[in-house]
Amino acid sequence: MFYLECESGIAGDMMVAALLDLGADEKKLLDVLKTLPLEGYEIKISRVKKAGIDACDFDVVLDKEHASHDHDMEYLHGSHEEHHHEHHHDHDHEHEHEHHHEHHHHHEHRHLSDVYKIIDAGIMTDRVKDLAKKIFKTVAEAEAKAHATSADEVHFHEVGGVDSIVDIVSAAVCLDDLGIEKIIVPYLSEGHGTVRCAHGILPIPVPAVQHITEDHSIPLKKIDCFGEFVTPTGAAIAAAMRSDEKLPEVYKTVRSGYGAGKRNYERASLVRIYEIEPAGCEGSDTVWKLESDIDDCTGERLGYLMDKLYMEGAREVHYSSIQMKKNRPGIELVVICDEDKRDDLEKTIFIETTTIGIRRVRMERTILPRSRGVVDTSFGRISVKTVDLPDGRKRTYPEHDDVVRVAKEKNLPVADVWDEALRTINK
Numbered sequence: 001m002f003y004l005e006c007e008s009g010i011a012g013d014m015m016v017a018a019l020l021d022l023g024a025d026e027k028k029l030l031d032v033l034k035t036l037p038l039e040g041y042e043i044k045i046s047r048v049k050k051a052g053i054d055a056c057d058f059d060v061v062l063d064k065e066h067a068s069h070d071h072d073m074e075y076l077h078g079s080h081e082e083h084h085h086e087h088h089h090d091h092d093h094e095h096e097h098e099h100h101h102e103h104h105h106h107h108e109h110r111h112l113s114d115v116y117k118i119i120d121a122g123i124m125t126d127r128v129k130d131l132a133k134k135i136f137k138t139v140a141e142a143e144a145k146a147h148a149t150s151a152d153e154v155h156f157h158e159v160g161g162v163d164s165i166v167d168i169v170s171a172a173v174c175l176d177d178l179g180i181e182k183i184i185v186p187y188l189s190e191g192h193g194t195v196r197c198a199h200g201i202l203p204i205p206v207p208a209v210q211h212i213t214e215d216h217s218i219p220l221k222k223i224d225c226f227g228e229f230v231t232p233t234g235a236a237i238a239a240a241m242r243s244d245e246k247l248p249e250v251y252k253t254v255r256s257g258y259g260a261g262k263r264n265y266e267r268a269s270l271v272r273i274y275e276i277e278p279a280g281c282e283g284s285d286t287v288w289k290l291e292s293d294i295d296d297c298t299g300e301r302l303g304y305l306m307d308k309l310y311m312e313g314a315r316e317v318h319y320s321s322i323q324m325k326k327n328r329p330g331i332e333l334v335v336i337c338d339e340d341k342r343d344d345l346e347k348t349i350f351i352e353t354t355t356i357g358i359r360r361v362r363m364e365r366t367i368l369p370r371s372r373g374v375v376d377t378s379f380g381r382i383s384v385k386t387v388d389l390p391d392g393r394k395r396t397y398p399e400h401d402d403v404v405r406v407a408k409e410k411n412l413p414v415a416d417v418w419d420e421a422l423r424t425i426n427k
Contacts, residue, residue: 001276003184003273004241004271006187007223008265008268009261009271015167033170038118043166044057051270060162060166062161116136135168136168139232145211182242183238183243187218191204191229216242227265255274256274257274285367286339287337287338293330294333294354306319375424382402383399
């Protein structure tokens, strides 16, 4: 389980730095970047101090020909950092990088298809390619909304630059290397005021960030600081990886990574990522309970719905008879599911039933450790499940579906096969 703390916003370079600090393989990242058909940049990975806190800094330094001077969290009002232990990795040129105080866009523009071709040309895992494309598509869709066009027609400015391509691919490589599938992102902290870009002076959050947070239901927390703290790239990475909405009430930190930003305001420009585990019962996890009361659906439709919900990943589905308003007999639908399945299951319930509302609650549950195995009975091999009880004893059960399968194959009563499986287990 991973938690992303964005009290000082988020940007692509900050996220990459935090993941490297968490333990992502730097050599693996650099090897992947060398395979991209891009040139004119240099990677600098170093240690910096932010408000006295040691953090990793990831910088894509462009040569003058490619420089956009709008690298993901480029400061509007100056940049003062203490760098030491720098590692430089050239890509075709030696570079000088001048920090400007405005967002300019002098580099070549690209369409989404052009960016996809660059990603496909690199040597990386399929998951890295898919994740990088997902992040770019998120930004493209947000920019398209902002400019009233389609995602395929968007001319990327910031995100089409070499620096942003490297940031997003690097984030995908690091996430894949660490095996991160989900990240808890409660909210993104954003400043206030305006920012100057290629289109003129824009309010903060900029339109692309606003659309990303709207489309992906990411809460924004306004902080009393002037300036842009959340960039489109940073918001898109958070959107691509976000799952659980809040932390467990009690948790333990396994390890942490600190990623430095380029800005220096009243608060430390840092993003932090933690690997955590619940500190309560070892066998606990979090699920969602969805409920809906239905009084005008046929039994056939409800039977079909149950099958479909299970196929789409529901953990449990059941119906209860209830008495509804106006003395109508009805059915209460209850679905237990994981966070990442919740939205899709809600859509299915709305589409397949006549309900107009779904109640939902996030729940913690205690579960016993379990394992699976097989036993060889006189009727054949049958799958079993073993549960570890709190007092140290183990309890093993035959898997009912497997018992039914063997009973059908042997033309035997299910009870006989079940009893034979239990006898074999207890030998």
